Amino acid sequence: MSMTVIIIICVTIALVVGPLMWLRPTPRDRQLERLRGHARSRGLNVSIREIPDPDPRPQDRVSSGGKPLQPTRNVARYELPLRLPGSVEARHAPDWEVIRLRHDVRSEVEEAVSAGLLPGWRFSRPGLPLIESVVDRLSAALAGAPRGTAKVDGNAAALGLYWQERGAESEVDAIADLLESLRPLQIELSEAAAREEARQHRLSEKPDA
Numbered sequence: 001m002s003m004t005v006i007i008i009i010c011v012t013i014a015l016v017v018g019p020l021m022w023l024r025p026t027p028r029d030r031q032l033e034r035l036r037g038h039a040r041s042r043g044l045n046v047s048i049r050e051i052p053d054p055d056p057r058p059q060d061r062v063s064s065g066g067k068p069l070q071p072t073r074n075v076a077r078y079e080l081p082l083r084l085p086g087s088v089e090a091r092h093a094p095d096w097e098v099i100r101l102r103h104d105v106r107s108e109v110e111e112a113v114s115a116g117l118l119p120g121w122r123f124s125r126p127g128l129p130l131i132e133s134v135v136d137r138l139s140a141a142l143a144g145a146p147r148g149t150a151k152v153d154g155n156a157a158a159l160g161l162y163w164q165e166r167g168a169e170s171e172v173d174a175i176a177d178l179l180e181s182l183r184p185l186q187i188e189l190s191e192a193a194a195r196e197e198a199r200q201h202r203l204s205e206k207p208d209a
Contacts (some may be wrong), residue, residue: 003020096127
């Protein structure tokens with residue numbers, strides 16, 4: 001067999017095998033597949049999001065030339081559908097968001113301290129009634145957030161946790177447990193808002209004495 005033929009065969013094999021090697025899942029791909037598969041088994045939906053960095057580092061705020069930057073983070077939103085009771089409309093559900101800081105908020109964010117929110121977290125969209133019982137329940141849930149959590153939010157459709165997906169299935173279980181622990185609170189607050197709206201409506205229709 002001539003050298004030319006051998007070269008042609010080697011090149012052909014490389015052209016066929018090379019793309020196949022690129023298509024092989026990497027260890028990271030397999031990890032994400034396990035995490036997201038386990039999330040689905042716990043009733044969670046997963047979507048990839050690019051969000052504004054809730055707590056950028058000082059060096060990420062300004063370029064080397066002094067130009068202001070808008071740093072972002074790529075995270076996965078692990079979402080638990082809410083399914084409000086039939087007697088409650090979407091407008092009754094609180095729309096809120098808390099972000100996790102890279103440093104302790106107690107020395108910088110007085111509002112979070114006065115609200116009693118778990119240190120290391122800050123409200124970025126208050127939405128919730130900032131009363132002790134509500135904030136305590138939220139704080140207790142946030143204590144279970146896995147490392148790599150950027151923020152947690154809630155609205156009429158779902159509760160969500162934004163995560164960098166670093167860890168094992170146990171972290172996914174922690175996320176599912178956290179969101180499931182917040183579901184009763186979100187529903188209770190929605191029902192309370194609906195009752196208050198109905199009460200106000202009755203008062204407005206009551207004839208003057």
